[in-house]
Amino acid sequence: xxxxxxxxxxxxxxxxxxxxxxxxxxxxxxxxxxxxxxxxxxxxxxxxxxxxxxxxxxxxxxxxxxxxxxxxxxxxxxxxxxxxxxxxxxxxxxxxxxxxxxxxxxxxxxxxxxxxxxxxxxxxxxxxxxxxxxxxxxxxxxxxxxxxxxxxxxxxxxxxxxxxxxxxxxxxxxxxxxxxxxxxxxxxxxxxxxxxxxxxxxxxxxxxxxxxxxxxxxxxxxxxxxxxxxxxxxxxxxxxxxxxxxxxxxxxxxxxxxxxxxxxxxxxxxxxxxxxxxxxxxxxxxxxxxxxxxxxxxxxxxxxxxxxxxxxxxxxxxxxxxxxxxxxxxxxxxxxxxxxxxxxxxxxxxxxxxxxxxxxxxxxxxxxxxxxxxxxxxxxxxxxxxxxxxxxxxxxxxxxxxxxxxxxxxxxxxxxxxxxxxxxxxxx
Amino acid sequence: xxxxxxxxxxxxxxxxxxxxxxxxxxxxxxxxxxxxxxxxxxxxxxxxxxxxxxxxxxx
Numbered sequence: 001x002x003x004x005x006x007x008x009x010x011x012x013x014x015x016x017x018x019x020x021x022x023x024x025x026x027x028x029x030x031x032x033x034x035x036x037x038x039x040x041x042x043x044x045x046x047x048x049x050x051x052x053x054x055x056x057x058x059x060x061x062x063x064x065x066x067x068x069x070x071x072x073x074x075x076x077x078x079x080x081x082x083x084x085x086x087x088x089x090x091x092x093x094x095x096x097x098x099x100x101x102x103x104x105x106x107x108x109x110x111x112x113x114x115x116x117x118x119x120x121x122x123x124x125x126x127x128x129x130x131x132x133x134x135x136x137x138x139x140x141x142x143x144x145x146x147x148x149x150x151x152x153x154x155x156x157x158x159x160x161x162x163x164x165x166x167x168x169x170x171x172x173x174x175x176x177x178x179x180x181x182x183x184x185x186x187x188x189x190x191x192x193x194x195x196x197x198x199x200x201x202x203x204x205x206x207x208x209x210x211x212x213x214x215x216x217x218x219x220x221x222x223x224x225x226x227x228x229x230x231x232x233x234x235x236x237x238x239x240x241x242x243x244x245x246x247x248x249x250x251x252x253x254x255x256x257x258x259x260x261x262x263x264x265x266x267x268x269x270x271x272x273x274x275x276x277x278x279x280x281x282x283x284x285x286x287x288x289x290x291x292x293x294x295x296x297x298x299x300x301x302x303x304x305x306x307x308x309x310x311x312x313x314x315x316x317x318x319x320x321x322x323x324x325x326x327x328x329x330x331x332x333x334x335x336x337x338x339x340x341x342x343x344x345x346x347x348x349x350x351x352x353x354x355x356x357x358x359x360x361x362x363x364x365x366x367x368x369x370x371x372x373x374x375x376x377x378x379x380x381x382x383x384x385x386x387x388x389x390x391x392x393x394x395x396x397x398x399x400x401x402x403x404x405x406x407x408x409x410x411x412x413x414x415x416x417x418x419x420x421x422x423x424x425x426x427x428x
Numbered sequence: 429x430x431x432x433x434x435x436x437x438x439x440x441x442x443x444x445x446x447x448x449x450x451x452x453x454x455x456x457x458x459x460x461x462x463x464x465x466x467x468x469x470x471x472x473x474x475x476x477x478x479x480x481x482x483x484x485x486x487x
Contacts, residue, residue: 011484378480380471412476419479428482 010256010427014276014374017257021275022351022370024254025315028247029125032177032239035168039115042103042132046115047077051100053111053308054266055281059090059097063267065146065303068394069110070097072148076156077114083148101262101273105132106245106308108237109144109390109398110267117156118164122179122242127250131242135159138232140397144307145390147397158224166225170211177207179243183317184356186236187367192325193240193357194309194318195332195386195401200236205229241308244315251275251370258418259351260371263314263383263406267306267390272410274373277421282414284407289389291402292333303392305404310385316354316369319384319403320346324359324367332386332401342384342403343367349375349383373418376411 039045050073052066062070071086074095080086089095100107107113119132137155141147171177182203189199205226212222229235248261257275264271271281286304293299312318322328323343326336343359351370358364371383382405389400422428442461444451451463470476 014483374480374483377476378469380467412473415476415479419482422483 010422013256013427014258017254017276018259018351018370018372021251021254021257021259021261024127024250025247025259025370026352026355027126028180028250030122030131030179030243030246031125032120032171032179033123034121035118035164035171036121036132037115038105038113038117038119038132038134041119041121042105042113044098044103045113046096048079048094049096049098049115050074051098051103051105051107051111051113052266053100053107053109053306054264055269055271055283056099056102057097057266057268059095061268063303063306064392064394064396065306065390066110066112066267068146068148068396069112069143070095071394072143072146072152072156073112073114075148076143076153077116086148099264099266100308101245101264102279103132104130104245104249106241106264106311107134107144108136108241108309109307109388110146111308112143116160118160118168120239120242122239122246124246124250129246129249131245131249133238133242133245135163136232136235136238138228139234142397145388145397146303146394148395162221163225163228166212166215166217166221167208169215169217170208173211173214174208177204179239180247180356182207182236183240183243184358186240187317187321187324187357188360190325190327191236192318192321192328192386194237194312195388196233196325196328197236197240198233200240201229201233204236204239237309240317241311244311244317245308247315248311253278256422258373258415260314260373263310263371263385264308265305265310267303270305270406270410272373272406272414274414274418277414277417280417282410282417284409284413287404287407289387289400289402289404290333291387291389291400292331293389293400294398297391297399301391301393301396301399303390305385305387306390307387309387310383310406313383313385314371316350316367317357319386320350320369321357321359321367322384322386323361326361328386332403334403345381346384348379349381373411373414377408377415380408382406382408382411 186200262273322339346368353366
């Protein structure tokens, strides 16, 4: 029953809830605490579970890159011996498909996680929640872009048998690594934490190298590990992502909060989740990316937007921190001035500014953090996301990178649901 | 002479609100113009304006 004074209460309740949500995001201390095997450490994971990026989706509705990654995952697990068997098994109903986000995990691009894959374990030391992410494979023909050839599977096996054990031993020697500090430093070095990770990758190597050398493995394996990390500028992305996930998860389920705690894409749909609306997804068809293409490819070859990596923008980095990373425009398109404008514009749609991720060129202003669905709908300004572009056919891989925005429908539908929820509670 | 005619005898400085093409046309004619990127709330979507107002309404 609506009571006198409730109208005033609603706006105050929303504002109080949003302050709390932002406080939890900003207070988070995401810390790398270990490396485990997905099947052993990710809650609810089984041999026949395949986690994927974005909102829930069936095999029938998956597009090329996600299908390719699922097929590769089944071959890697030994559940299928070739492409044909993998397709049959995927369509059989025997495989449980679930969003990474439903299992405290995140995955770039297709985001496929299978039981045998090694994963980083990141803990938010303030709230105690954990997030998981696989290791980054590099660019080009890789599983996360939907490639599943022999070289892709061989690399995944090497990551499981050599890379993960060596890094696990090194991490045990180094002790936990505070990722919030490392990301903050990386942003000072010209990264934005989504598509430019040179600084972060370098910092991680600097931190782990002495311990890799000290680990009890043969020199060949240790050299291979260091060269693999050195050869992949995006190695650190798979740590920024779970760091952001662990931070944002702390803001989930705060009654009356209109703050977005998830933005993710499965290659078919874009989905968001809002703190005060719990686990509900608000989805719309994924957009086509405006980007730069590798030689020989064009927009006609591109799959729509895909991946959980928009968790970085949700947490105030990535596209939101592009002013700190002007060099990124050579990879995703536009000019350094565009990069500045994107970062500045995002302050219009967020609850506040980051306390750790700061942009030197904006007088060390904290990045815009805590997307508010009310502000997005009212201003018409959509979050800016920079992202890789996958080929639309399975088996090919990455063909470019660019900029994209979520569909407005996700935010409008969330606002509808938010108001309906308050009406049901008798508050409006 | 009306005041408006007086105005056009001086150097005109324009603040343009909303549609950017008007500002660009003036720039082409070398008229000083500041463009304000304004658009109606929720892009003029009445349903969204109503929902936002519900969340803002005071008793």
